[in-house]
Amino acid sequence: MKDITKLIHQYLRHDKKFPHVWCPGCGNGIVLGALIRAIDHLEYSKDEIVLVSGIGCSGRMSVYVDFNTLHTTHGRALTFATGIKMAKPDLKVIVIMGDGDALAIGGNHFIHAARRNINLTALIINNSIFGMTGGQHSPATPYGKMATTTALYNIEPAFNIAELAVTAGAVFVARGTAYHADLLHKLIEKALHKNGFSLLEIITQCPTFYGRKNRMGTAVEMMEWQRDSAVPVEKWEGLSPEEREGKFSIGVLMDKEAPGFLEEYEKVKAQAKRIASLNATEKGDHGSQI
């Protein structure tokens, strides 16, 4: 308890008018706890962290923590983060999104941020539903599940968020759950540590909408479902398609090296400056003069 109190005092905002907006049983608090433990363990200063969030339940996370925080427009968190990172590459930019936020309205930004390989850490909290607007189906709602915008059941297949990130070019991709809280903060640490675009998908529970609509029981029962359905990625490789049915892998799915946008741009800057100084000595000034 003592450690938790210390972390709360150190990282939550004293001048924020609590309570928070999250429902009882929501997984967002567990993710926030894991994020804070990871940041504390890696000993980042609060001034060098920028936490950027989108819109929705997860989007409110930025209000509560004592970093530089930015609550953006729906789906656009990665674009704001890109500007911050390019303007001040020394800042550690963390982006928190929900599954609806990141993959529906923000889907295009998501694949391009991964492809561009700009040095950001993106966490997608996947509770399979639009929570704040009241339980509509999202691109991560599995086929056959219930939502307030499905007449009988969801007839659309779901995105596999982590696999999508791998395909789009992310250099670090991992998946965790709210149940595996210890693993979660270790995965966040790895993601934060990685140079390049790193993506962590976090399976969480929304007992208020997704759980209730789909008769998944209490928050505890939903977390037990996470425990029983998650398979460590090392074990996952050996499973047959039948054994994989209804389950998902957790752990690091991709960890590779590739040129990053910021490093490449630094090279362009260095060369452009060399050319500019050469031109200046040859012409005396720039060419458009008459």
Place this chain on the structure above:
Amino acid sequence: MNRHKPQRVFWQGNEAIVEGALAAGCRFYAGYPITPATEIMEMMAQKMPALDGAFIQMEDEIASLGAVIGASLAGVKAMTATSGPGFSLMQENLGFACVAEVPCVVVNVMRGGPSTGLPTSPAQGDVLQARWGTHGDHPIIVLAPSTTLDCYLVTLQAFNFSEKYRTPVIILSDEVVSHTREVLTLPRGDELPMIERIRPTVPPEWFVPFETQGRLVPAMSSFGDGYRYHVTGLIHDVRGFPTNRPDEVFAFQKRLQEKISEHYTDIQWVEPFYLEDAEQVIIAYGSVARSALHAVRQAREMGLKAGLLKLLTLFPFPRAAVEKAAIACQSLLVPEMNWGQISREVKRVNRGRCRVVTLNKFDGTLITPKEILKKMMQDQN
């Protein structure tokens, strides 16, 4: 560039916009290609790296303005440029920049519309979109150049206004203004104004991010400078946190309006031509103002007492200057390449004092001096 003697250059409007931005200290550009604004982006891609600035081509215009806002919050002067359809996409983030009070400059090189419209033809159809395009109620600053020199000076001023009032500033150029090449004499470096955002002077633990200390515009800290605070598009209290309390919501909304309206005289920017004894006054902006000036000179040669009030600030609408002209003359002629967007404002301000005549063209071609002159003759009779 030698800052001590006037420099003559041969530039295109879009080129002058870039040079104006760089002279103002812009060091971040994010954009998405679109005609007829693309030259701005292409030049920025070339120029930024050597200046230690950052350039990025984003996946769309929404992303472009998002990145611009992020860069500005990190302390760098930032801008984007686009044209009609891209400007429509930017509206949500424009509203964000207004509410979060993030300085930035958005150039819209207007082309014919609606929709894909007439991509390579001039138009002035986005005037009211620039004013009212976002949802919700907020003020905005909109500037319009009509010459290549204007492009340079208006862009400089746009950065100054955006820094001074912590607000996005929109530059409405048009296809003709942006693509016309002309010789211009740049002001000397020491003649150029340069305004920077006000930084907090208190220690971080005393910093209340949206407290104004009587200035209407709060001091702004950059991410990473040790002043950790929350930025949001939600209506927020002085500490930056979301609020629903009517007294706090009211105070915020009122301040947002007043920081622009109370500085109206600073922002109002017009150029008068032959107004001293004018009986017929043309009110024009953008490329049409060039045709109008030509028409006024021809009219003067014919003995008509004609004048031109060229608008460089479109919003907040320069009502004082228009009102003054309306009191002194017999008729106001408003030629525009749209169905009458500024003429609505002119009529609103005129309140029946004199005749307001409109000349509207929306076929993708310029309004010529001859057409304006013809309208003036008709009005005389």
